[in-house]
Amino acid sequence: MRYLYVGATPEVDREALMAVRERMAAEFNAPVRELELAAIEFALDRGRRQYGSIPVLELLSRVCPADALKLLAVTERDLFIPVLTFVYGHAQLGGRVAVISLARLRQEFYGLAPNREIFLERAHKEALHEVGHTFGLVHCVDRNCAMALGTNIRQIDGKRAAFCVSCAAQLRRRPRELEK
Numbered sequence: 187m188r189y190l191y192v193g194a195t196p197e198v199d200r201e202a203l204m205a206v207r208e209r210m211a212a213e214f215n216a217p218v219r220e221l222e223l224a225a226i227e228f229a230l231d232r233g234r235r236q237y238g239s240i241p242v243l244e245l246l247s248r249v250c251p252a253d254a255l256k257l258l259a260v261t262e263r264d265l266f267i268p269v270l271t272f273v274y275g276h277a278q279l280g281g282r283v284a285v286i287s288l289a290r291l292r293q294e295f296y297g298l299a300p301n302r303e304i305f306l307e308r309a310h311k312e313a314l315h316e317v318g319h320t321f322g323l324v325h326c327v328d329r330n331c332a333m334a335l336g337t338n339i340r341q342i343d344g345k346r347a348a349f350c351v352s353c354a355a356q357l358r359r360r361p362r363e364l365e366k
């Protein structure tokens with residue numbers, strides 16, 4: 187049996203984490219296991235006051251349990267890669283590990299009134315997107331698909347928290363990986 191691990195760094199909103207775990211279990215039809223992760227202060231870039239997603243992925247590869255189908259990490263820390271201002275998440279394409287950041291998913295980040303529903307919906311989309319990459323899915327031309335590229339919050343909000351027919355079919359074509 188292989189598990190879809192959903193890990194979290196200590197500061198993560200637990201209710202959001204539970205919601206993401208439930209959604210992942212339903213979407214990928216795999217048993218979900220929890221994994222507590224240490225704080226990612228080692229990845230802090232003091233100049234940018236953001237956290238490098240590449241060193242985080244390297245760490246996740248090292249701590250990824252042997253029985254993990256995939257490991258998705260959730261953090262509240264704002265992530266970046268050197269060539270971009272920020273990233274909502276990052277994954278090893280066709281690999282085992284991915285990370286999403288909740289930092290820019292709340293309405294408050296944009297100076298708006300809190301809205302739990304919108305926040306959780308965005309978290310689901312990002313989780314699907316990054317785990318989708320680990321299953322080998324690349325960016326989708328369907329702007330409503332969870333695998334569409336989302337570089338700003340309007341693009342995220344334009345997506346559905348679901349895969350399009352084509353991406354869903356590609357996922358289904360990987361039954362061996364899911365059964366191992």
Ligand SMILES: [Zn+2]
Pocket residue numbers: 315319325335
């Ligand atoms: Zn992507």
Ligand SMILES: [Zn+2]
Pocket residue numbers: 326327328331332333334349350351352353354
């Ligand atoms: Zn798609």
